[in-house]
Amino acid sequence: MNLDSSIVAAFTPTGKLRASINLGNPILANRDPGSGAPFGVSVDLARAFAAKLNVELELVVFDAASKSVQAVSEERADFGFFAVDPLRGETIAFTAPYVLIEGFYLVRADSPVRSNRDVDQAHNRVVVGKGSAYDLFLTRELKSAQIVRAPTSPSVVQTFVDQHLEVAAGVKQQLEADAQRTAGLRLLDERFMVIQQAMGTPKSRxxxxxxxxxxxxEEMKASGFVADALARHGIAGASVAPAA
Incomplete structure (x- = not known):
């Protein structure tokens, strides 16, 4: 992939390449408990892209997807890592996806909700991370259930427990990890959506x-870089998206 100077300039109006990193999706980014430095698949890709442009990288880190999206939309960051969604696509130009992530529902062990078909009922309250891909998708899809928005995706299960809600929705791996720490919870047996995780830059660029x-x-998928990053960070349950 050859990049001329005009493309490099389009990505670096401040002189640095600013990458918006969302820590709200643990499949793609986390913070090292010792150093506090962010790490993960999206951080690896950000560094690789900066190396491709031969520019200095600045990580702009957020705790929620909505904040990360807003930073790129407002050009406070030059690119980021997002689930593809038509609402976000109004201001952000998405790439083809590089990773596919499953979205699942979590309920209490004794819940009458046994399948995805049972969720969209007027008596159910479904908690999601505010502004997450799950929030955007379920806001369009659920017709009867009430949506409750937690501040971030990692706080969904705690909100679910504290507010005695009926259903939690989010990244399968996050829900599984939280369920292991809290007795009496179970995931439903089938995914309700597949997230297409892509990179994106302001359309104005x-x-x-x-x-x-x-x-x-496409180069990172074809070369095995994305698959290697998923393996290196011990990510299970996410798959490399097929070539566009």
Whole structure:
């Protein structure tokens, strides 16, 4: 992938390449408990893209997807890592996805909710991370159930427990990990959606920049970089997206 100076300039209006990193999705990014430094698949990709452009990288870190999206939409960051969604697509040019992530429902062990079909009922309250892909998707899809929004995706299960809600929705691995720490919870047996996780840049940066970012993603998938990053960080349950 050859990048001319105009594309590099489009990505670095401040002189640095600013990557928006969302810690609300533990499959893609976390913070080291010792150093506090962010790490994960999205951080690895951000560093690889900065190396491709031969520019200095600055990580702009957020605790929720909505904040990360807003930073790129408002051009406080030059690119980021997001679940593809049409609402976000109004201001962000997405690449093809690089990772596919499953979304699941969590309920109490004694809940009458046994399948996904049981969720969309007027008496159910479904908690999601505010502004997450699950929030955006379920806001469109659920017709009867009430949506309750936790501040961040990692706080969904705690909100579910504290407020005695009926259903929690989110990343399968996050829900599984939280369920192991809290007795009496279970995941439903089937996913309700598949998240297409992509990179994105402000649409204002132009089609050439968007095309270069998409080409980078395809290169990272084809070379095995994404698969290696998932393995290196011990991520199970997420898969490399097929070539676009």
């Amino acid at each position: 132009g089609p050439a920049a968007a095309g270069a970012l998409n080409a980078f993603v």
